[in-house]
Amino acid sequence: MNRIGPMRHRLGIATLAAIPLVVLAVFFVLPVWGMVSRGFTPDGHLDVGGVWDVLARPRTHRVLWFTLWSAGLGTLCAVLLGVPCAYVLHRLDFPGRGLLRALVVVPFVLPTVVVGVAFRQLLADSGPLGGWHLDGTAAAIIAALVFFNISVVIKTVGAFWEGIDPRREQAAAALGASPAQVFRTVTLPALLPGIVSAATVVFLFCSTAFGVVLTMGGLRYANVETEIYLLTTQELDLPAAAALSVLQLLVITALLLVSHLTRRDAAAVDRAASVGRRPRPRDLPLLAWTALVLVFVSAPLLTLVVRSLQVGDAWSLANYRALSGTGERSALLVPALQGLRNSLEIAALATSMALVLGGIVAFLVSRRPRRAALRRAVGVFDGAFMLPLGVSAVTLGFGFLVTLNHPPLDLRSSSVLVPIAQAMVALPLVVRTVAPVLRSIDDRQRQAAASLGAGPFRVLLAVDVPTAWRALLAATGFAFAVSLGEFGATSFLAREDNPTLPVVIYRLISHPGAENFGMAMAASVLLAATTTLVMLLVERLRIGSIGTF
Amino acid sequence: MYRQTFRGAIGAIGAIGALALVATVAGCSSGPSGDDSKTVVVASHDSWAMSKDVIKAFEKKSGYTVKVRPSGDAGELTNRLILTKDSPTADAVFGIDNTFATRAVDEGILADHEPSDLPASAKDFVLPDADAARQLTPVDYGDVCVNIDDTWFAQHRIAPPQTLDDLTKPAYKDLFVTPGATTSSPGLAFLIATIAEKGEAWPDYWRKLLANGAKITAGWSDAYEVDFTAGGGKGDRPIVLSYASSPPFTIPDGADKPTTSALLDTCWRQVEYAGVLKGAKNSKGAEAFVDFMVGKKFQAAIPDNMYMYPVNTAAGLPEIWAKWAKVSPDPAEMSPADIAAHRDEWLREWRDLTSR
Numbered sequence: 001m002n003r004i005g006p007m008r009h010r011l012g013i014a015t016l017a018a019i020p021l022v023v024l025a026v027f028f029v030l031p032v033w034g035m036v037s038r039g040f041t042p043d044g045h046l047d048v049g050g051v052w053d054v055l056a057r058p059r060t061h062r063v064l065w066f067t068l069w070s071a072g073l074g075t076l077c078a079v080l081l082g083v084p085c086a087y088v089l090h091r092l093d094f095p096g097r098g099l100l101r102a103l104v105v106v107p108f109v110l111p112t113v114v115v116g117v118a119f120r121q122l123l124a125d126s127g128p129l130g131g132w133h134l135d136g137t138a139a140a141i142i143a144a145l146v147f148f149n150i151s152v153v154i155k156t157v158g159a160f161w162e163g164i165d166p167r168r169e170q171a172a173a174a175l176g177a178s179p180a181q182v183f184r185t186v187t188l189p190a191l192l193p194g195i196v197s198a199a200t201v202v203f204l205f206c207s208t209a210f211g212v213v214l215t216m217g218g219l220r221y222a223n224v225e226t227e228i229y230l231l232t233t234q235e236l237d238l239p240a241a242a243a244l245s246v247l248q249l250l251v252i253t254a255l256l257l258v259s260h261l262t263r264r265d266a267a268a269v270d271r272a273a274s275v276g277r278r279p280r281p282r283d284l285p286l287l288a289w290t291a292l293v294l295v296f297v298s299a300p301l302l303t304l305v306v307r308s309l310q311v312g313d314a315w316s317l318a319n320y321r322a323l324s325g326t327g328e329r330s331a332l333l334v335p336a337l338q339g340l341r342n343s344l345e346i347a348a349l350a351t352s353m354a355l356v357l358g359g360i361v362a363f364l365v366s367r368r369p370r371r372a373a374l375r376r377a378v379g380v381f382d383g384a385f386m387l388p389l390g391v392s393a394v395t396l397g398f399g400f401l402v403t404l405n406h407p408p409l410d411l412r413s414s415s416v417l418v419p420i421a422q423a424m425v426a427l428p429l430v431v432r433t434v435a436p437v438l439r440s441i442d443d444r445q446r447q448a449a450a451s452l453g454a455g456p457f458r459v460l461l462a463v464d465v466p467t468a469w470r471a472l473l474a475a476t477g478f479a480f481a482v483s484l485g486e487f488g489a490t491s492f493l494a495r496e497d498n499p500t501l502p503v504v505i506y507r508l509i510s511h512p513g514a515e516n517f518g519m520a521m522a523a524s525v526l527l528a529a530t531t532t533l534v535m536l537l538v539e540r541l542r543i544g545s546i547g548t549f
Numbered sequence: 550m551y552r553q554t555f556r557g558a559i560g561a562i563g564a565i566g567a568l569a570l571v572a573t574v575a576g577c578s579s580g581p582s583g584d585d586s587k588t589v590v591v592a593s594h595d596s597w598a599m600s601k602d603v604i605k606a607f608e609k610k611s612g613y614t615v616k617v618r619p620s621g622d623a624g625e626l627t628n629r630l631i632l633t634k635d636s637p638t639a640d641a642v643f644g645i646d647n648t649f650a651t652r653a654v655d656e657g658i659l660a661d662h663e664p665s666d667l668p669a670s671a672k673d674f675v676l677p678d679a680d681a682a683r684q685l686t687p688v689d690y691g692d693v694c695v696n697i698d699d700t701w702f703a704q705h706r707i708a709p710p711q712t713l714d715d716l717t718k719p720a721y722k723d724l725f726v727t728p729g730a731t732t733s734s735p736g737l738a739f740l741i742a743t744i745a746e747k748g749e750a751w752p753d754y755w756r757k758l759l760a761n762g763a764k765i766t767a768g769w770s771d772a773y774e775v776d777f778t779a780g781g782g783k784g785d786r787p788i789v790l791s792y793a794s795s796p797p798f799t800i801p802d803g804a805d806k807p808t809t810s811a812l813l814d815t816c817w818r819q820v821e822y823a824g825v826l827k828g829a830k831n832s833k834g835a836e837a838f839v840d841f842m843v844g845k846k847f848q849a850a851i852p853d854n855m856y857m858y859p860v861n862t863a864a865g866l867p868e869i870w871a872k873w874a875k876v877s878p879d880p881a882e883m884s885p886a887d888i889a890a891h892r893d894e895w896l897r898e899w900r901d902l903t904s905r
């Protein structure tokens with residue numbers, strides 16, 4: 001190898017890393033900095049004292065504590081409930097599996113306003129579960145958090161689990177290990193990076209949950225996110241909002257550090273494509289568990305379907321027919337169905353951006369450089385792209401307004417901001433789905449391919465892509481789902497002539513009138529159906545691809 | 550050797566990335582900007598709704614194209630405009646109400662503009678402050694009032710409540726639901742109504758209200774569509790905070806009388822204003838649109854589209870409104886300046902009272 005080789009190599013890596021970094025800098029760091037710096041300099045000069053006062057308020061401590069424990073508990077429950085489902089839906093093969101896999105993603109895309117109403121109709125004292133008296137309690141908030149995020153666990157862990165070679169487990173079993181021993185000593189260690197990845201993402205989603213906390217908690221609970229929202233949009237108390245944003249960043253950084261340390265020692269895992277096996281009698285407890293989770297997930301969805309089919313006291317499809325219009329008394333600026341079209345177009349754009357950028361990030365962070373300093377740099381690089389998940393959508397949304405307002409970056413009224421913002425949210429999920437799989441590839445495979453004369457691109461195609469193929473498809477589906485369901489940043493940036501379906505639903509539900517309410521329900525069912533369909537399509541692609549390697 | 554495997558891959562992915570970036574940038578520049586002088590961009594609250602015919606009438610008459618940007622509730626709308634006052638994204642604003650008017654004027658986000666033919670009946674709603682009067686034009690108003698389900702009270706043979714004080718009585722325990730003051734405009738209006746009525750003692754009133762089982766929800770639709778007995782969700786609370794204009798919506802099919810009514814002794818009057826933004830790219834167009842909003846055509850369409858009452862009484866009201874959606878003869882009063890001076894402090898105290 002001559003001297004130019006390594007130089008060119010480093011330059012290539014740097015160029016590659018620069019692409020997502022520039023995007024991150026412009027569409028995340030700059031806006032957040034814009035808002036935080038305004039908070040720190042209320043009268044034009046630095047005032048750290050004001051920020052410190054906010055951090056010292058007892059209310060801030062209560063809010064921080066609630067954020068941590070509600071997000072922690074929500075994550076724990078989602079993992080405990082979700083991991084067995086990931087096994088059943090990704091390692092077992094039975095009729096209807098594809099449909100179930102697609103259905104579990106639905107909660108993830110539904111707007112919180114609608115699910116909040118659906119949940120509350122179940123839990124309110126007058127509802128079918130009114131006897132439990134959960135309405136307005138922390139338990140209701142946690143349940144809703146689990147509802148929204150369980151699909152992240154099932155999808156991320158499932159995609160990881162699917163690729164683990166079952167022969168190791170079979171060997172352990174053949175050597176006399178009990179199923180519990182096999183799980184503890186073979187499966188779990190191999191699975192851990194996937195679980196940690198999923199848990200990190202879920203924690204970030206839970207700790208920035210906003211609609212759920214307000215709606216389910218009846219305003220009695222506040223987390224850092226709801227506090228930032230109220231301080232920014234209602235009180236314009238920017239120093240306080242900035243203080244909380246910084247607090248949020250610190251918490252996330254600590255979390256990412258822990259998560260990174262846990263994953264760091266993960267060993268390479270033998271990977272093989274498994275088609276899944278038929279369920280056996282001893283899978284019964286897991287199947288029952290999965291069935292229970294599915295009942296939990298589908299209960300609020302059924303409420304939605306039932307409500308969407310009711311007009312007054314009669315059954316009718318009128319709510320669905322009304323979707324071609326603009327609602328009772330022009331509640332909408334464009335027909336509701338236009339929202340679906342916009343959503344699909346924006347989602348396609350956002351998904352491609354997230355896949356390209358996320359693919360690059362995943363590829364880079366899955367390398368294991370020999371030099372310690374470089375390894376640390378990779379860790380920081382990895383963490384940086386997780387930050388958008390953990391920072392308030394309000395801070396980011398207002399940040400866009402105050403920073404992207406000068407040419408050449410006067411993008412505030414540009415339609416491209418919506419897919420970009422959504423791609424920033426989807427990107428970490430792409431990285432978290434793809435990187436653990438790439439990382440678990442034994443580097444000697446690549447070296448072997450290279451020594452057999454394969455060019456670099458060929459190596460990527462022959463080793464990385466086949467192994468990560470399922471993960472990439474899962475990531476595609478996920479990015480699409482994120483984009484379809486994203487509401488926080490979208491509601492800030494979407495324009496009146498191209499609202500997404502969740503924005504349409506939000507407008508419908510906040511305008512008086514029974515017809516608007518019915519339409520909001522019907523539009524939510526439509527969003528759920530579209531998501532299911534898209535997920536099924538992705539699943540089909542995946543099945544078709546198995547024969548190729 | 551292992552390092553060599555990178556180069557091609559980097560080239561390939563780099564190329565894709567660069568393409569994506571180019572596509573992105575191309576997307577930015579080709580997006581319609583709406584900056585030209587033939588477009589009027591109107592920032593509005595989320596409750597904006599207006600029939601296409603009315604907007605078309607304006608576009609035809611003036612030659613401008615109207616673009617409406619819903620930007621949150623009255624509070625969020627005002628604060629967004631304050632944050633972007635150095636380079637506003639809109640030309641005109643509609644939806645700043647009397648609880649946020651003073652803040653908007655103090656922050657200097659508005660340019661002076663008074664429609665020459667402001668109807669006489671609208672003059673009652675002009676803000677008392679001279680600067681504010683020059684900048685903000687009243688467009689519509691509405692009363693936020695406690696509503697009750699008359700059918701429920703008749704069935705249960707309980708005398709319905711009438712005043713704010715009644716809501717704290719044991720007879721009405723666990724019967725009242727209201728959207729919160731921090732997350733909902735009507736919720737804020739109700740808080741102000743109680744402060745106007747109770748003065749310094751308002752926190753005591755709220756403690757009693759909560760002790761009597763008042764339920765707080767995040768938004769209006771939550772309260773009305775989930776918890777209210779006469780709402781879509783057939784809830785279990787027959788007293789809800791809503792608008793004086795809500796009862797006509799509860800007239801059952803085939804009947805001619807609503808099943809709910811508004812308690813006119815519990816109301817706060819919300820007035821919504823329009824104005825021209827300072828630094829607007831199309832001030833002329835913005836002025837024309839504000840003038841149009843107080844004209845008869847727009848005013849007459851307000852009740853059916855925005856559920857508010859037109860400031861121009863000559864515009865008239867729909868028949869069922871005249872009959873079943875009367876406004877309060879004597880709504881709670883408080884000056885916009887008082888509200889601006891204390892709102893944050895009140896909201897903070899209210900938040901501490903109602904959350905843990």
